[in-house]
Amino acid sequence: MGRKSIAKKRKEKSKKVEQWTQAILPKLKRTDLGNLTMDDLALLMNKSKSTIYEYFTTKEEVFEYITQVRINRLYDYKNEITSEILQLNYEYETLATILTEGAKDISAFYLKQLQKHYPTAWKIIEDFMQDLLEDLRQFYVYGIKNNLFKPISVDLMIKLDQYFILQLITDDAFFSNSKETLESTIKDYMFLKFEGLMK
Structure with missing residues (x-):
């Protein structure tokens, strides 16, 4: 009878962990994420595999964390839009800046790979996008009602x-x-949409 594996308690993720996990995004723009191993991730992060395992159990967990950190930053758009709308002083550049920051160092290829190989990480993005769409709907209604938009x-x-x-x-x-x-x-899309909407 084999020994039962013991679930090892992982360390709390610090700001440093956030930095070295986010730093690999530019290196993954054209990488097939399905072929990556924990050894590959350790090499990309310039850390030992044992260091990675101090914080993460699986590759899926690594990509969930990377995605969640980036999405948490994107949720800032809510506060920005709300404060500007309430002052009837909205400028589309605010939202464009936040979204382009979110897309920094990320390619469409990377996102497609994430969607294909790491569905739990992709779900974090999908949930954010659905929230964004709902907020945009309310924003358009508010803008039209208050004579900001056509x-x-x-x-x-x-x-x-x-x-x-x-x-x-x-x-x-x-x-x-x-x-x-x-x-x-993203910048071009936001410009075309909001410059066209403005009265």
């Missing part, structure tokens, strides 16, 4: 956002052919 179809705007947010960001073929980055595409 009176156009809120449903149409949300449909366009839904395509952009849930499909285009993982469309690696689009980015490969256009030579655009995720960051520049």
Whole structure:
């Protein structure tokens, strides 16, 4: 009869762990995440495998953590938008800046790989996107009602956002052919949408 494995208690993740896990994102822009091993991740993070195991049990846990840290930063957009709307002083650059910060060092290829190989990490992004879409809906309604935006179809705007947010960001073929980055595409999209909406 074999020995039972004992679940080892992991260390609390510090700001340093956050930094060295986030630092690998630029290195993963064109990497097949399905082929990565814990050895590969340790090498990319410039840490020993034993150090990685002090904080994480699996690769899935590593990618969940990396994703959650980035998404937590993105949730800042809520406070920014709310304060500006209440002052009737909204500028689209605020939201564009927050979203481009969220996309920094990330490619559509990476996001597609995450969606394919690490569904629990992708679910964190998906949940955020759904929250964003709901907030945008309320934002459009509020903007039209308060004469900030032209009176156009809120449903149409949300449909366009839904395509952009849930499909285009993982469309690696689009980015490969256009030579655009995720960051520049977000900026352009926000400019086209909000400059067109403004009265």
